Amino acid sequence: MVKSKTIVEQIVSRDIEAVIVYESEHVIAFADHDPINFGHILICPTQPYGSFIDLPVAVHDEIQHVARDLYHKIVNKFNPDGMSFIQNNGTCNELSHYHLHIFPRFDGDQFGWVSSELGIQSIDVLRESLAGL
Template sequence: MTVVEQIVARNIEAVIVYESEQVIAFADHDPINFGHILICPKSPYETLLQVPESILAEIHRVARDLYVRIERKFSPDGITLVQNNGHFNELSHYHLHIFPAISGIVLRLDVMISILNLKMFCVPHLRGYRCLGKY
């Protein structure tokens, strides 16, 4: 059972911000920034190519809604959406990341690849978030 399936079954606690019959969205347990949300199909598809079009469409509708909500709540400089496949999908379950982007903190692909799940920065003044430095 994947971590996402365990969250859906309520075997693992999560802050759920959206849920339907096919899709669930929840706060990342190890966020790279405040407001970091994962949007996932409830079924355990591993890659983008395996997810049915109707579920991908719902995931994108949820992403658009969360985009607006994140902008209103945090007033970031931008919004980042990232989706990893293959070796870089450490959940073995398709998921789309959405999180606020802050000026001066740059996403570096070499750093992302080396640590596999985008955990390369946070906003240093926020408590409780891992800060690996500005790049």
């Protein structure tokens, strides 16, 4: 059975159109088609690594370099109040292909973080939960 290409692989091979802002042999960056705000970019390896831990060090390093460069460009173009970086792994990664989101934030943009029902924890509970790391 032939494995189907990820969306990112389809963008790399130009099977899907995207607004590409950076491309090399190992990394591609393009506009998110459903942006949080204008300037929302996905930075991805050109190969389908599934998670952060799967990335070769050189690819990881290039992604970080591209993120830093795009950070400056996004700030200069959009003058945001802040910037967010988000990277999901496992079943939280809807693309099944490593990708780092970088996007400008603006006061009142309504993007938010929804926490679980755990609530605020004491230092002792946090210490115990992380024992052995």
